[in-house]
Amino acid sequence: MSDSAVLPGKTATGAGDKARGRIEFAAVTKAYGAAKAVDAIDLKIPASTYCCLLGPSGCGKTTSLRMLAGHEIATSGDILLDNVNVTNFAPARRGTAMMFQNYALFPHLTVEENVAFSLKMKRENRIERLNRARAMLRVVEMERFAKRLPSQLSGGQQQRVALARALITQPSALLLDEPLSALDPFLRLRVRGELRKLQKSLGISFVHVTHSQDEALALADLVVLMNVGRIEQQGTAQDVFSRPRTAFVARFIGGHNVIDLGDKAVAVRTDRVALVRGGEVTASSREATVTGAEYAGNGFSIQLADDRGGDLLALVPEETFHARPFEEGERVTVSWAPSDAHVLEGGAS
Numbered sequence: 001m002s003d004s005a006v007l008p009g010k011t012a013t014g015a016g017d018k019a020r021g022r023i024e025f026a027a028v029t030k031a032y033g034a035a036k037a038v039d040a041i042d043l044k045i046p047a048s049t050y051c052c053l054l055g056p057s058g059c060g061k062t063t064s065l066r067m068l069a070g071h072e073i074a075t076s077g078d079i080l081l082d083n084v085n086v087t088n089f090a091p092a093r094r095g096t097a098m099m100f101q102n103y104a105l106f107p108h109l110t111v112e113e114n115v116a117f118s119l120k121m122k123r124e125n126r127i128e129r130l131n132r133a134r135a136m137l138r139v140v141e142m143e144r145f146a147k148r149l150p151s152q153l154s155g156g157q158q159q160r161v162a163l164a165r166a167l168i169t170q171p172s173a174l175l176l177d178e179p180l181s182a183l184d185p186f187l188r189l190r191v192r193g194e195l196r197k198l199q200k201s202l203g204i205s206f207v208h209v210t211h212s213q214d215e216a217l218a219l220a221d222l223v224v225l226m227n228v229g230r231i232e233q234q235g236t237a238q239d240v241f242s243r244p245r246t247a248f249v250a251r252f253i254g255g256h257n258v259i260d261l262g263d264k265a266v267a268v269r270t271d272r273v274a275l276v277r278g279g280e281v282t283a284s285s286r287e288a289t290v291t292g293a294e295y296a297g298n299g300f301s302i303q304l305a306d307d308r309g310g311d312l313l314a315l316v317p318e319e320t321f322h323a324r325p326f327e328e329g330e331r332v333t334v335s336w337a338p339s340d341a342h343v344l345e346g347g348a349s
């Protein structure tokens with residue numbers, strides 16, 4: 001996709017001028033009967049931010065996105081976009097655009113007609129709307145497919161058209177619900193990089209719902225991890241990964257052991273624990289039995305049953321493993337540097 005995209009119709013005179021998409025959720029709740037799908041969330045997303053809403057199924061990600069889009073109305077609280085309270089605005093008046101999981105292209109319309117569709121609804125004349133659609137297709141590098149029908153495109157190409165169709169309304173925030181889930185793993189990586197570049201060059205905010213930790217860590221300036229309708233932790237990808245606030249975050253983000261030390265629980269990254277045969281047991285180590293070993297691409301993942309009833313994982317470099325593989329049933333000492341043990345709020349559960 002184009003590296004220096006400017007939304008057609010907008011002139012970018014400098015990063016400061018074009019940065020749009022400051023979003024705020026202030027004590028926003030969505031209740032369905034007695035159940036709260038979203039429970040009093042507070043969230044500030046700075047302008048021109050790539051934000052990923054992450055979390056397990058049913059945690060309230062999509063409901064939050066739909067409230068931002070105006071497809072659901074908040075039960076209480078306020079939603080602001082670029083300092084305007086849009087809580088009760090109709091979707092078309094908010095300055096947001098939504099790209100759906102299945103792209104939802106009209107099968108009987110050509111690519112350019114799909115992209116121009118919302119302008120037709122606004123009664124812009126045909127020449128003007130097709131010109132703008134062409135310009136938008138140029139941004140996503142799909143101009144040469146303008147006359148095709150969606151059925152004549154690959155999944156990745158359909159996705160670009162859906163992006164162009166969403167962006168033609170010149171939103172301050174683009175909302176994406178699981179945008180990569182229909183793509184094969186190779187294309188997913190490519191499109192992921194392209195989304196990120198597009199967001200940076202447009203200077204608007206993207207809010208992207210996913211349940212993939214990898215996707216969120218790779219893409220987001222701001223990761224928002226939700227759990228049962230609440231925000232469990234928010235921060236940069238590095239923050240959330242290296243300093244998980246709770247055991248839930250450490251487990252969900254992956255790559256960590258949650259170790260119950262009695263008076264407190266700590267998270268220790270799986271690549272920061274060492275395995276030794278016959279080592280000494282200290283406050284920062286556990287005796288354990290190897291229960292399995294799997295090749296993990298960046299090393300071997302050794303599964304362990306610790307003597308106090310917990311499960312542990314250790315990521316061991318390939319050379320170390322090959323020099324003397326850990327066998328199932330083998331007794332080892334698992335140790336970590338106290339500085340790598342990150343204390344968790346609320347214990348191990």
Ligand SMILES: Nc1ncnc2c1ncn2[C@@H]1O[C@H](COP(=O)(O)OP(=O)(O)OP(=O)(O)O)[C@@H](O)[C@H]1O
Binds near residue numbers: 036056060061
């Ligand atoms: N229209 C509705 N009526 C009643 N309950 C709903 C409605 N929409 C969502 N919910 C409930 O609200 C909770 C949050 O749903 P939501 O779709 O926001 O979750 P999610 O995190 O996006 O999950 P997933 O990853 O599975 O899409 C769920 O328990 C869901 O069953």
